Amino acid sequence: MYFRKYSTNQDTLREWARQLNIVNKGTYPLYETEDKTLNHWKGILNKNIGVNTFDLGSNVDSTITMWKDKLNNIYNK
Numbered sequence: 001m002y003f004r005k006y007s008t009n010q011d012t013l014r015e016w017a018r019q020l021n022i023v024n025k026g027t028y029p030l031y032e033t034e035d036k037t038l039n040h041w042k043g044i045l046n047k048n049i050g051v052n053t054f055d056l057g058s059n060v061d062s063t064i065t066m067w068k069d070k071l072n073n074i075y076n077k
Contacts, residue, residue, distance in 0.1 A: 003016060005064055020041075026048075
């Protein structure tokens, strides 16, 4: 599974939700804003990983860029 950035943040989060729900057999919901989605996922991902690896960047784009690399490192070892 490869996490990549799509043409829009909404498309990226929609695809990541699909992938994360499959891998973790969990619930990664999409909220009305991208910020709310990422904030909620931050808690779930940090709990699943066991350390505070995921943090929010200064904006949605920077968060997605940071998380893309982290998710690929975790799920593609």
